[in-house]
Amino acid sequence: MFTDATEGELDFDSASEALFSMGNIHLLLQNKNAAMASFQRYALECGNPKAFYYFATTENDGTDDQIAYYSQAAQSGILEACHKLGVVELAKIEKRAGKPRTILDYGMARE
DSSP: OOOTTTTOOSSSSHHHHHHHHHHHHHHTOHHHHHHHHHHHHHHHHHHOOHHHHHHTSSOOTTTHHHHHHHHHHHHHTTTHHHHHHHHHHHHHHHHSOOOSSSSSGGGGGGO
């Protein structure tokens, strides 16, 4: 149905938008691997901050890769990525044996 996002040249206008759209179409069709391929190429070759955010959403929750991609997007001003980093940090805190007692115990999640 769709061509493979891992092949072909990106030397045309709107190549990054095409990869973004292709990734969203694959997500709608519940084809996670193809969506990941599109978003990965969009992020790594086109360098668009929005791409790092969407690529992070295809990773497993709380993994180092997901945190790295959310961080890249957050540093570029994607507010949703900042929120997701806080959610990941909060999940880590809540998994610990001792529950937080003060606001300071929440560390980066409170930011």
